[in-house]
Amino acid sequence: MELITIPHSPTLQLLVAPSSFQRKAAITFIAELAQTGPVRVLDGGNRFDVLSLNRELRRKDLLLYTALERIQVARAFTCYQMTTLLEQPAPGGIPTLVLNLLTTFQDENTSLPERLRLLETSLYHLQKTARHSPVLLILHPQPTEEPFLALIRETADRVWVFEQLHHPPVQLSLL
Amino acid sequence: MSSRNEFHGWLLDIYPDPAQGVILWLLDEDGIRRHRLHQAFPTAFYVHSDNGSLRALWRYLKSLSLPIQLSRVEQQDLFREQPLPVLKVLTKTPSAQEQLFHHLKTSFPDLTYYNADIPLAIRYAAQTHVFPLARCWVLATDEGEVEALETLDSPWMIDTPPVPLRVMVLAPDCNPDHREPVELKVHLEGKHYRFPFKEERGLLIKLRALLRRYDPDLLLTVWGDNWLITKLHQLMEKHQITLPLSREQGRGVERREERFYHSYGGVIYRGPQARLFGRIHISTENTVMYHDYGLEGVFEMARVTGLRIQTAARVSPGTGISSMQILTALRQGVLVPWHKQQVERLKTAYSLLQADRGGMVYQPTIGLHSQVAEIDFISMYPSIMEHFNISPETVGKSGANGTFVPELEMTIDQDHRGLVPDTLQPLLEKRIKLKQALAGMNPKDIRYLPYQAQSSAHKWLLVTCFGYLGYKNARFGRIEAHEAVTAYGREALLRAKEAAEDLGYRVLHMYVDGLWVQKEGASKVADFQPLLEEILNRTGLPTSLDGVYRWIAFLSSRPDPRVPVANRYFGLFQNGTWKVRGIEMRRDDTSRWVKNIQLEMLNLLANAPDAGKLVEQLPRIHSLLQTRLAALREQKVSLEELLISQKLSRTLGEYKVLSSAARAAAQLEEIGKHLIPGQRVLFLYTRGKPGVYAWDLPERPDPGVIDTDRYAELLCRAAFTILQPLGIEEQTLRWWMFTNAGYGAPPGFLPDSCSQEIPLLGDFFLPTPPLGLSNPLI
Numbered sequence: 001m002e003l004i005t006i007p008h009s010p011t012l013q014l015l016v017a018p019s020s021f022q023r024k025a026a027i028t029f030i031a032e033l034a035q036t037g038p039v040r041v042l043d044g045g046n047r048f049d050v051l052s053l054n055r056e057l058r059r060k061d062l063l064l065y066t067a068l069e070r071i072q073v074a075r076a077f078t079c080y081q082m083t084t085l086l087e088q089p090a091p092g093g094i095p096t097l098v099l100n101l102l103t104t105f106q107d108e109n110t111s112l113p114e115r116l117r118l119l120e121t122s123l124y125h126l127q128k129t130a131r132h133s134p135v136l137l138i139l140h141p142q143p144t145e146e147p148f149l150a151l152i153r154e155t156a157d158r159v160w161v162f163e164q165l166h167h168p169p170v171q172l173s174l175l
Numbered sequence: 176m177s178s179r180n181e182f183h184g185w186l187l188d189i190y191p192d193p194a195q196g197v198i199l200w201l202l203d204e205d206g207i208r209r210h211r212l213h214q215a216f217p218t219a220f221y222v223h224s225d226n227g228s229l230r231a232l233w234r235y236l237k238s239l240s241l242p243i244q245l246s247r248v249e250q251q252d253l254f255r256e257q258p259l260p261v262l263k264v265l266t267k268t269p270s271a272q273e274q275l276f277h278h279l280k281t282s283f284p285d286l287t288y289y290n291a292d293i294p295l296a297i298r299y300a301a302q303t304h305v306f307p308l309a310r311c312w313v314l315a316t317d318e319g320e321v322e323a324l325e326t327l328d329s330p331w332m333i334d335t336p337p338v339p340l341r342v343m344v345l346a347p348d349c350n351p352d353h354r355e356p357v358e359l360k361v362h363l364e365g366k367h368y369r370f371p372f373k374e375e376r377g378l379l380i381k382l383r384a385l386l387r388r389y390d391p392d393l394l395l396t397v398w399g400d401n402w403l404i405t406k407l408h409q410l411m412e413k414h415q416i417t418l419p420l421s422r423e424q425g426r427g428v429e430r431r432e433e434r435f436y437h438s439y440g441g442v443i444y445r446g447p448q449a450r451l452f453g454r455i456h457i458s459t460e461n462t463v464m465y466h467d468y469g470l471e472g473v474f475e476m477a478r479v480t481g482l483r484i485q486t487a488a489r490v491s492p493g494t495g496i497s498s499m500q501i502l503t504a505l506r507q508g509v510l511v512p513w514h515k516q517q518v519e520r521l522k523t524a525y526s527l528l529q530a531d532r533g534g535m536v537y538q539p540t541i542g543l544h545s546q547v548a549e550i551d552f553i554s555m556y557p558s559i560m561e562h563f564n565i566s567p568e569t570v571g572k573s574g575a576n577g578t579f580v581p582e583l584e585m586t587i588d589q590d591h592r593g594l595v596p597d598t599l600q601p602l603l604e605k606r607i608k609l610k611q612a613l614a615g616m617n618p619k620d621i622r623y624l625p626y627q628a629q630s631s632a633h634k635w636l637l638v639t640c641f642g643y644l645g646y647k648n649a650r651f652g653r654i655e656a657h658e659a660v661t662a663y664g665r666e667a668l669l670r671a672k673e674a675a676e677d678l679g680y681r682v683l684h685m686y687v688d689g690l691w692v693q694k695e696g697a698s699k700v701a702d703f704q705p706l707l708e709e710i711l712n713r714t715g716l717p718t719s720l721d722g723v724y725r726w727i728a729f730l731s732s733r734p735d736p737r738v739p740v741a742n743r744y745f746g747l748f749q750n751g752t753w754k755v756r757g758i759e760m761r762r763d764d765t766s767r768w769v770k771n772i773q774l775e776m777l778n779l780l781a782n783a784p785d786a787g788k789l790v791e792q793l794p795r796i797h798s799l800l801q802t803r804l805a806a807l808r809e810q811k812v813s814l815e816e817l818l819i820s821q822k823l824s825r826t827l828g829e830y831k832v833l834s835s836a837a838r839a840a841a842q843l844e845e846i847g848k849h850l851i852p853g854q855r856v857l858f859l860y861t862r863g864k865p866g867v868y869a870w871d872l873p874e875r876p877d878p879g880v881i882d883t884d885r886y887a888e889l890l891c892r893a894a895f896t897i898l899q900p901l902g903i904e905e906q907t908l909r910w911w912m913f914t915n916a917g918y919g920a921p922p923g924f925l926p927d928s929c930s931q932e933i934p935l936l937g938d939f940f941l942p943t944p945p946l947g948l949s950n951p952l953i
Binding site (some may be wrong): 071 | 368434437515517521523524525528648654928
């Protein structure tokens with residue numbers, strides 16, 4: 001986790017990581033940012049884990065209520081809602097973390113070209129926001145999300161990719 | 176000049192026509208004539224954007240030289256204070272509107288569209304108040320053009336006269352998924368016919384003659400959507416004989432592909448559909464909740480939602496409630512968005528922690544309890560929405576008389592009636608009227624079953640209306656409204672608990688909208704009435720006494736008997752009926768064999784006059800289990816009884832480890848039967864690999880390959896669920912079931928020295944101690 005710079009300056013960063021790592025990273029970053037000021041969290045997967053965040057904030061010896069009040073959260077349940085959420089600029093240039101962005105873009109009720117169009121619109125707004133405030137996208141992409149991920153990679157200023165560690169087969173002890 | 180026809184009748188079907196606007200099929204009140212009428216029906220939709228974009232759209236539409244009218248108007252968007260300036264596009268017919276919108280949404284995808292994809296039947300109901308199966312007065316020309324049409328009916332009336340529909344039932348003689356049917360069975364007006372499929376031409380000619388002669392209003396088919404209609408089409412093409420399946424000449428069958436979608440973490444499968452024009456086609460296996468409310472329920476869904484009967488039969492209750500909201504919006508002049516774009520307002524993490532909770536659960540006191548009353552809030556969440564005016568546009572606003580939501584920093588506007596409560600109010604009132612009527616009605620009364628079916632249809636609409644407040648694709652949903660409902664629900668349940676405790680009752684369990692209470696000396700319905708009244712006083716929400724249990728068993732978790740499990744219980748009401756939740760016999764993936772035995776065990780327990788005598792039924796249960804297991808081992812249990820039904824949660828390629836259902840689906844895939852996620856697969860557990868046998872393979876398996884050990888194990892688990900509250904340990908049960916151990920004595924009464932070497936007792940009972948409020952055996 002220490003490898004990644006916590007976004008403080010206006011940039012659009014992308015963190016691609018396995019599911020468990022990205023969840024932990026999200027909590028760590030949000031807690032870290034809440035230490036110093038307000039932070040905006042936009043969640044497309046309805047998986048923002050406030051209880052784990054509480055634990056993290058307590059470990060950092062922060063005033064829990066104060067820190068929780070600094071974190072502004074909104075969830076999107078459709079790709080249309082996600083696009084609308086991302087249209088809204090970050091107030092006062094506060095950092096924005098976008099979690100599970102692609103979940104809402106997997107909606108089988110919306111055609112693929114329409115979803116791609118909406119993602120392009122979303123990325124346009126993210127870029128606009130990133131001119132004034134730090135933006136970090138944290139993703140755990142599914143194999144079906146490759147075309148979407150490619151678009152995001154092209155847009156991001158910096159991309160961090162963490163891969164699942166595959167343990168090599170181990171020779172069993174004969175004893 | 177054409178002459179005029181005036182008549183009374185019922186609306187059977189409605190659909191668009193590119194030339195004539197809408198086509199209406201009405202059944203004359205004489206029960207004999209069917210009228211095909213047409214009516215001009217100009218249809219509008221609206222577009223909102225910035226001025227520049229709207230001007231560009233205007234110029235573009237003008238350049239198309241279509242027969243449309245364009246105007247700039249102001250309409251109300253539910254979520255805005257002020258009316259919204261929009262471009263109104265008026266087309267001559269609903270078909271033209273549909274085509275134009277289809278074109279624009281790809282050419283101008285960035286614009287915001289309203290009233291663009293509304294089913295015709297709902298538009299028509301909104302404009303004319305005429306809904307499917309509504310009794311109407313009609314004035315039409317000889318050419319069938321409607322001059323005047325008025326409804327004499329309301330979807331909220333009860334005791335409407337039955338519509339004299341002519342029904343033809345078509346059913347293949349077996350499940351086509353399993354093997355090729357041999358005969359087509361036809362029933363109509365008390366007559367039965369059987370037409371062999373191998374006499375293809377003869378079948379078509381005879382069926383055509385029946386369709387022409389009887390001209391049924393409703394084709395009720397079994398496996399019609401996914402097999403029969405396709406089969407008939409293949410035969411028609413092969414023999415060049417056309418069956419008049421639709422009444423409308425020249426219109427064949429409207430097909431819709433099968434599909435699946437994700438909802439609340441599950442996969443939902445929707446089968447292919449075959450809809451007709453001018454004649455209703457209902458395919459029983461593809462009709463949502465048909466097993467629950469039958470045709471009466473389908474008709475009620477169509478009446479209250481305004482959807483075509485064929486549509487109402489095939490859509491989920493969620494789509495039904497959404498349609499009702501659209502109908503309310505159209506009648507109030509509120510714009511219906513194509514896509515909901517309202518987003519959750521930014522809230523602090525602390526607020527999210529407070530708000531993002533579900534219903535209140537108070538874990539049950541594990542064990543067996545006597546004389547327990549179950550009190551339920553009547554349609555709790557819809558009642559809360561209606562009572563507290565919770566709607567997406569009222570939450571977060573205060574107004575002059577705003578109210579605060581308990582626990583949440585949120586207000587509800589009480590100055591303006593919300594769209595959702597407005598939609599729910601007549602439905603709730605009708606349901607209460609029906610429930611009251613049913614309560615005092617003889618089950619032999621001719622109205623009893625229709626009332627029950629209607630009430631059941633309402634129940635499903637009301638159950639889903641809460642979920643739809645937060646559902647992603649709901650047109651008028653908003654997550655804050657969803658959270659407000661659960662907050663009020665938790666508060667109401669807590670107040671009910673306090674009321675119960677203040678009146679001296681002991682609360683054993685609470686689950687979202689119900690509570691189970693007990694009080695020394697309270698055993699009759701009247702003993703609990705003061706509590707119901709007190710709860711109403713404290714919450715403003717009505718409750719009902721579901722019943723008083725002679726005894727009820729709240730179950731523990733299987734891995735840890737100290738841990739209770741909410742909503743997992745079985746209990747016997749004083750009137751002798753059972754209420755069972757969360758145990759094997761309620762699960763879809765339990766075999767009929769296990770379900771039946773579990774029910775037999777319960778029925779044996781029902782013979783006990785009170786909870787203290789339940790253990791006296793143990794020898795019979797012991798014997799029952801031994802008998803059923805012996806039948807299993809001797810292959811005397813039919814294969815159908817052993818079938819397991821499980822849903823595929825993903826495509827076969829997406830499974831990392833193949834589940835039993837996936838292995839069965841893979842067997843079907845090999846013979847060309849392709850299943851998609853959400854579909855159920857039937858299979859048997861078999862010995863060796865692959866461990867399952869798909870039921871829809873062409874051959875029946877040899878009964879000798881059935882994995883009887885696995886079924887015995889499943890039975891053991893189900894039996895333990897029932898016997899655990901009586902103090903039976905799993906090990907004891909296994910001895911009884913698998914080692915020919917005889918029944919010894921009730922739990923806790925075997926002498927310490929008793930072991931398997933000591934001869935066990937036969938049907939011998941030791942006296943049982945008297946049972947207090949809770950079973951001392953636990």
